[in-house]
């Protein structure tokens with residue numbers, strides 16, 4: 158029994174085995190077989206679903222490789238949604254949006270009245286901003302190098318925005334929040350930014366790392382003295398969210414108008430793929446989605 162039937166509409170997310178100790182504890186993002194399932198290009202048991210002239214082909218990035226008209230996915234990383242749902246908007250929910258929103262709602266479990274700071278407001282950071290507004294955050298501080306993105310962050314719920322180049326940034330943020338935020342999120346993967354996020358986290362607060370560092374710069378220096386004040390520093394994959402529950406939750410929030418994905422996403426015909434890449438590089442679109450012809454998005 159897979160729980161699916163022909164004609165179902167699905168959103169794809171990351172693979173997890175749903176049987177190991179970590180999965181059973183409700184944290185499939187840290188699945189013990191997750192690396193093999195998502196990144197090895199083979200099935201978790203080491204076999205290959207596709208061959209070319211007798212030789213195995215590595216495929217199935219994130220257990221899907223969805224950049225195609227057809228994909229081979231697993232029942233564990235497909236999430237059923239309403240057949241009439243706006244699939245072009247929902248397609249990116251399985252990774253970046255889940256990461257940002259999940260960090261706030263699942264990993265932090267941010268409560269009404271608490272404060273959040275988000276460093277880097279691309280798709281992940283903006284999803285965190287939207288989720289913090291859903292949770293009733295008292296203040297949402299957003300930091301980025303791009304003034305346009307900060308404007309969008311404000312539109313989506315940020316109460317305070319700062320250019321990352323602002324001198325004395327952490328001092329200003331500490332003053333604004335009267336000693337720091339309950340939760341801070343690093344969404345860019347840069348050691349200096351993680352340090353800033355840690356510094357603006359108040360005693361007993363939690364600083365979460367979402368950004369993927371480059372292998373050349375993945376070490377960070379932090380004040381052990383400040384850490385002693387009950388601060389927590391935690392790495393978070395995929396928002397520590399279970400896509401089977403969390404994607405439907407985001408879909409429902411979107412339907413209620415509380416998770417306005419349409420403000421972050423723009424769809425392009427596949428033939429306009431160069432425009433999509435251009436707009437992404439020019440930072441005029443947050444999340445470009447390609448519409449395939451022949452194959453259907455429905």
Ligand SMILES: [Zn+2]
Pocket residue numbers: 173174175176177178179180181185187188189190191
């Ligand atoms: Zn597992």
